[in-house]
Amino acid sequence: MPLDYRALAVSSVCDLLPYEPGKPPDELEREYGVRNAIKLASNENPSGPSDSVKKAIETAAKNINRYPDGSGFYLRKALANKYGVSPDQITLGNGSNDILVMLAECFLAAGTSAIYDEYSFIIYRTAVKATGAEARQSASINDKNAQYLGHDLHAMSELIDSSTRLVFIANPNNPTGTWVSNAQLHDFLLSVPDHVLVVLDEAYYEYALGEDYENTIPWLEDFENLIILRTFSKAYGLAGLRVGYSISSKSLAELLNRVRQPFNVNHIAQAAALAALGDEDWVSESQDLNLRSMALLKKGLDKLKIPYIPSKANFLLVELGKLSDDCYEYLLKHGLIVRPVKNYGLQYHLRISIGAPAEMIVLLTNLADFQAAHND
Ligand SMILES: *Cc1c(COP(=O)(O)O)cnc(C)c1O
Secondary structure, eight states, rough: OOOGGGTTOHHHTTTTOOOOOOOHHHHHHHHHHHSSSSSSSOOOOOOOOOHHHHHHHHHHGTTSOOOOOOOOOOHHHHHHHHHHHHHHGGGEEEEEEHHHHHHHHHOOOTEEEEEETTSSOOHHHHHHHHTEEHHHHHOOOTTTTTSSSSOOOHHHHOOTTTTTEEEEEESOOOOOOOOOOOOHHHHHHHHHHHHHHHEEETTTTTHHTTTTOOOOGGGGGTTTEEEEESSSSSSSSGGGGGOOEEEEOHHHHHHHHHSOTTTTTTHHHHHHHHHTTTTTTHEEEEEEEHHHHHHHHHHHHHHOOEEEOOOOSSEEEOGGGGHHHHHHHHHHHEEEEEEEGGGGGEEEEEHHHHHHHHHHHHHHHHHHHHHHOOOO
16 A cells, blocks of 8 residues: 555645646647747736846856855845845845745744735745644725725734734735735834734835835834845746845844755846846836736726726736636637636636737737627
């Protein structure tokens, strides 16, 4: 009899479900025989990285027989300069996902608890539950006249007690695209007791920047229990290389450094991220493109009378009701990959990443065809 290792694994891990990534285009092409698939499923930057980043990658590729700089010296220094903090406040991660796991490892175990919104980034659940800590999900805002499906910070506060170590806030949130204003967030931080760390996940920061949404890094001076997470995976177009970072107090960064894998960010990724930081024009062009494509998509959805949740990120959560599974399948057959969000408990929605304008037009045409086929 082969041994069932599940019987030997810790129970907190047995209860987990594996992460389901967006379907890769070549998988769709293999399975459905379509060509030139369009992927709108993982909130990636449709323009990819700039030429200067590609060049830095080529140069860095010459040295991959050597271990990377385990301290990420130059990248941390460049980030510190950009944000006016000390390099000792920066922790690099293999994607910001890595930092979420480090935080859970540092602060959670059986007997402690962590809080996140019921429709927030699914990795919070996995990172928390894997440690054996109690996961407390706060109810989202359920009012269509407010930030529907957004974080209810008041509900989150109410779940805090002496066992609580971490509260996760995704701003803007994935998969809803909703955000909390700086004013709401600041009030929340004032109300949180010192023994609770607030993990402010700003993966879409570059896209969201603007009215209601300002840089929160200066707040670190007032709130020792704040940690801000950002990433090169979204607006910087480097999802495939896995680089994210956090900015926090030095003492928190020092703690994370104890559990960080010594070479968690590889050599090519460090070089690419450093080059990307030097190319801010590329990021602002990506922001502009996102706004233009988003406007195009919203206009098309309005015309088709398909509702969506207002978003400050580079995706829209679109409400298709009972037809959402059929719509997902229809789009796949026509070479378009969007993201089902059933695993988030949202069975009537699909999450659509903002692509290039031409991709939005193909999507809208297919949505119109789908509607026409289902309206009779
Ligand atoms: C995409 C995303 C991340 C992190 O992605 P990495 O590629 O690991 O940096 C973190 N939080 C949210 C809310 C995201 O959507």
